Amino acid sequence: MNALAAAMQLLVAVAFVSIPVVRHRFGPAAKAAAVAELRRQNVRPEVLDENGLRFDAGGHETAAPAAVAAIMTAVAALNLAGADLARPLTWIFSSMVILMNLGIVYSNLTAVKSVEAAFRRKDDPELARVEVAPFLKAAENAFPGWVRAQTYVRNTTVFAGSAVALLAVTLG
Incomplete structure (x- = not known):
């Protein structure tokens, strides 16, 4: 069962690494479309750069998924080694990953509203004039069509992989 938990955790790690990889590859095209x-x-x-708005894999767009991938890889290694700490760490981190991914999915579903609110908070009159829905749609359309499918696969992998890892350490 530890090997199953480890395999699922490694799949979750790969799923999280895919986020900055895709943004790195297609972020410049998304920015060009947004511009x-x-x-x-x-x-x-220029309002994008002036307000730190990015479409690439810089900053937290890389750091956060890379940190999750590193943690899940470390916990997978502990599971493969049969370490006593593997079980509680799986419970902690797999549960956190499920909650974080719920936040990511919610953020994606409410992107227009949250970006509109963020633009209002910036108190920049230029940003206030942006029609956010077509702005985000233009950026989204710059990504290849398969990225949408990859997003569904990634979310399914994260949710199911984390749940199976939790079940495996519980039954193991």
Whole structure:
């Protein structure tokens, strides 16, 4: 059962690593599409950089998923080694991963509202003029179609893999 938990944790790690990989590869195209949409809306594109808005894999977009992947890999190694700490750490971190991924899914589903709110908080009159839905849609459309499917596979892998890991250490 420890090997099953470890395998699931490694799948979760790979799923999290896929986030910055995809953003690194297609983020520049998403930014170019967002800039084009801002121009269409007669909003200065420089407003993105001035307010630290990114579409690439910089900053926390890489650090957070990489940290999750590293932690899940370490816990998987403990499970493979049969360490006593593997079980409680699996419970802690697999549960946290499920909760974090719920937050990611919620954020994706409410992106327009949350970006509108973030733009209002910035108190930048230029950002206030942005029509957020077409702005985000333009950026999203710059990613290849398979990225949407990859997102569903990633979320399924994270939820199911974490649940199976929890079940495996519980029954093991």
